[in-house]
Amino acid sequence: MNQKGLLIVVSGPSGAGKGTICKELIHRDHDIVVSVSATTRAPRAGEIDGKSYHFLSKEAFETMIGSDSFLEYAQVYDNYYGTPKQFVIDRLEAGENVLLEIDIQGALQVKRKYPEGIFVFVLPPSMKDLRHRIIHRGSETADSLEKRLSCAYSEIEYIKNYDYFIINDTVCHATDILQSVITAEKCRVNAEIEEIVKRFKEEMENA
Amino acid sequence: MNQKGLLIVVSGPSGAGKGTICKELIHRDHDIVVSVSATTRAPRAGEIDGKSYHFLSKEAFETMIGSDSFLEYAQVYDNYYGTPKQFVIDRLEAGENVLLEIDIQGALQVKRKYPEGIFVFVLPPSMKDLRHRIIHRGSETADSLEKRLSCAYSEIEYIKNYDYFIINDTVCHATDILQSVITAEKCRVNAEIEEIVKRFKEEMENA
Numbered sequence: 001m002n003q004k005g006l007l008i009v010v011s012g013p014s015g016a017g018k019g020t021i022c023k024e025l026i027h028r029d030h031d032i033v034v035s036v037s038a039t040t041r042a043p044r045a046g047e048i049d050g051k052s053y054h055f056l057s058k059e060a061f062e063t064m065i066g067s068d069s070f071l072e073y074a075q076v077y078d079n080y081y082g083t084p085k086q087f088v089i090d091r092l093e094a095g096e097n098v099l100l101e102i103d104i105q106g107a108l109q110v111k112r113k114y115p116e117g118i119f120v121f122v123l124p125p126s127m128k129d130l131r132h133r134i135i136h137r138g139s140e141t142a143d144s145l146e147k148r149l150s151c152a153y154s155e156i157e158y159i160k161n162y163d164y165f166i167i168n169d170t171v172c173h174a175t176d177i178l179q180s181v182i183t184a185e186k187c188r189v190n191a192e193i194e195e196i197v198k199r200f201k202e203e204m205e206n207a
Numbered sequence: 208m209n210q211k212g213l214l215i216v217v218s219g220p221s222g223a224g225k226g227t228i229c230k231e232l233i234h235r236d237h238d239i240v241v242s243v244s245a246t247t248r249a250p251r252a253g254e255i256d257g258k259s260y261h262f263l264s265k266e267a268f269e270t271m272i273g274s275d276s277f278l279e280y281a282q283v284y285d286n287y288y289g290t291p292k293q294f295v296i297d298r299l300e301a302g303e304n305v306l307l308e309i310d311i312q313g314a315l316q317v318k319r320k321y322p323e324g325i326f327v328f329v330l331p332p333s334m335k336d337l338r339h340r341i342i343h344r345g346s347e348t349a350d351s352l353e354k355r356l357s358c359a360y361s362e363i364e365y366i367k368n369y370d371y372f373i374i375n376d377t378v379c380h381a382t383d384i385l386q387s388v389i390t391a392e393k394c395r396v397n398a399e400i401e402e403i404v405k406r407f408k409e410e411m412e413n414a
Contacts, residue, residue, distance in 0.1 A: 001374070121396070123403075127411040153411050156404055164394045165403070167208070177394055183387035187371045189328070196330075196372070197363055204334040204360050 011107035012122035013152035041079040072109035121162040218314035219329035220359035248286040279316035
């Protein structure tokens with residue numbers, strides 16, 4: 001097994017169910033580290049600083065942007081949201097796997113900064129199912145529903161930038177596949193293989 | 208999931224335990240297709256033509272070499288051994304996963320002819336363990352034992368040509384990992400993704 005941790009980026013169109021799959025993965029795998037986002041929006045009732053989000057002032061956030069301290073960030077209306085880089089890098093160096101659940105634009109930013117990440121695209125079983133899921137979240141007008149669906153339509157093109165796709169037929173099955181992806185990727189031949197070969201050869205010479 | 212089957216090539220130094228892992232995989236996964244080798248050597252007692260091997264005359268084997276009908280082949284002393292190509296390609300096209308357990312030189316030949324294969328290198332937990340396994344197979348003189356170990360030593364370098372490495376600490380654990388690799392690879396974004404995107408888009412347009 002490779003020593004360095006994996007950055008697992010789970011992404012996909014809104015309504016595909018990436019959040020539910022990530023929750024199930026965290027529930028099953030207690031060793032996985034979840035990245036906590038930073039934001040400049042005000043905390044809501046019950047939200048805990050450092051757990052729900054890292055709540056930052058606009059100035060602090062912009063200073064971090066200036067020092068390239070985010071793996072990705074976006075401005076949504078008046079607020080910033082982003083993934084602080086140092087925490088993720090530290091955990092990966094310590095050999096821990098880090099999970100990042102993120103929208104497609106964010107994932108593409110992460111890929112530019114950390115191409116060694118494992119990029120997983122979650123698909124709904126069908127577009128009909130996606131429509132159903134978005135409607136059942138409620139709070140969508142007919143107009144915003146069409147907007148969301150049309151957005152999902154164009155977002156699916158981005159799947160080509162990902163390493164894996166998982167069809168979210170059931171949460172259990174989709175999470176099984178995500179776990180298999182993590183297990184497989186820990187055994188992928190990469191730059192770390194030199195170290196493993198070296199260890200075997202040294203052992204052989206000392207035998 | 209991708210529609211085309213996977214060619215899973217399990218390889219590694221002699222004594223690493225690739226045969227045992229493959230047997231356990233076949234035992235667990237009844238859908239996996241095992242490729243049967245062809246040979247010009249005479250059948251031994253109990254061997255069944257088409258199951259143990261495809262037993263061919265030297266002339267028939269050489270005709271197949273001439274028509275590029277092997278994924279790989281080798282001459283060992285007076286006999287040929289090889290993997291007939293058509294059977295494997297037909298099963299893959301039918302969406303079935305095909306398992307090929309093969310030595311390193313054979314695997315490298317397969318990779319040249321079928322680079323889309325999944326190449327898995329099985330490592331012993333340690334060189335000490337490899338020595339132990341080879342001795343316990345019996346029938347090795349001190350001299351041929353050293354030859355085998357020295358061969359394993361140089362063969363480990365070839366791991367760089369593989370996609371995955373599996374440390375055979377226990378057969379059960381190693382087979383778990385091999386199954387995860389197969390599950391993950393079925394969901395890898397590859398040329399087939401265009402088809403999946405197309406299907407989603409058509410469904411969306413007809414919704």
